[in-house]
Amino acid sequence: MDEEKAVDESMVNTVFSVLPEDTNIYGNLFGGKLVEWIDRTAGIVAVRHSRKNVVTANIDNLSFLEPIKLGDIVILRAWINYVGTTSMEIQVDVYNERSSDGSKVLACRAYLTYVAIDENGKPTPVPKLKIKNDDERKRFEQARERKEQRLKMKEMVKS
Numbered sequence: 001m002d003e004e005k006a007v008d009e010s011m012v013n014t015v016f017s018v019l020p021e022d023t024n025i026y027g028n029l030f031g032g033k034l035v036e037w038i039d040r041t042a043g044i045v046a047v048r049h050s051r052k053n054v055v056t057a058n059i060d061n062l063s064f065l066e067p068i069k070l071g072d073i074v075i076l077r078a079w080i081n082y083v084g085t086t087s088m089e090i091q092v093d094v095y096n097e098r099s100s101d102g103s104k105v106l107a108c109r110a111y112l113t114y115v116a117i118d119e120n121g122k123p124t125p126v127p128k129l130k131i132k133n134d135d136e137r138k139r140f141e142q143a144r145e146r147k148e149q150r151l152k153m154k155e156m157v158k159s
């Protein structure tokens with residue numbers, strides 16, 4: 001595919017407030033709920049970039065850096081780091097905005113790989129990434145290295 005798209009054409013910011021049904025009995029956000037928000041947000045980036053159906057092929061190990069509590073405001077910033085032929089790596093940075101003073105802390109960072117699929121569920125090409133600056137180039141190269149590790153891990157799981 002010859003088409004190219006820039007990183008800022010598919011960026012997504014989502015915001016959630018943490019409600020009682022999102023938390024455990026101690027008032028902490030369920031990890032699984034945050035993963036759902038991350039996957040949904042990153043999936044929109046992948047669809048915007050490809051304009052195709054996508055499936056989640058991989059979610060890297062997640063570290064929850066800071067607790068997120070009932071009533072907190074959670075901001076997810078998601079953008080595309082890397083495009084292969086049919087796959088895309090999306091990064092999601094999760095910030096906890098304390099409702100009391102508006103301060104923001106990085107609570108979690110996630111890398112997700114999506115694959116665009118055709119009507120038969122087979123991988124199909126997506127637009128290339130138009131790299132505009134050194135930061136984007138660095139992120140692209142780092143994502144390419146992560147992709148190699150993931151594919152090695154996939155082979156280990158399958159063997």
Ligand SMILES: CC(C)(COP(=O)(O)OP(=O)(O)OC[C@H]1O[C@@H](n2cnc3c(N)ncnc32)[C@H](O)[C@@H]1OP(=O)(O)O)[C@@H](O)C(=O)NCCC(=O)NCCS
Pocket residue numbers: 055056057058083084085086087088113115117121122123147150151154
């Ligand atoms: C993801 C899926 C489409 C890949 O199919 P496949 O036949 O293994 O595809 P291929 O080996 O041809 O790889 C296609 C692309 O996916 C990438 N890929 C495949 N598995 C991957 C993995 N585990 N992690 C990262 N990238 C992966 C390949 O690197 C390749 O990328 P490229 O085209 O950009 O180079 C297939 O495994 C699938 O449908 N999985 C289930 C997805 C799903 O249901 N997700 C929701 C889970 S709840």
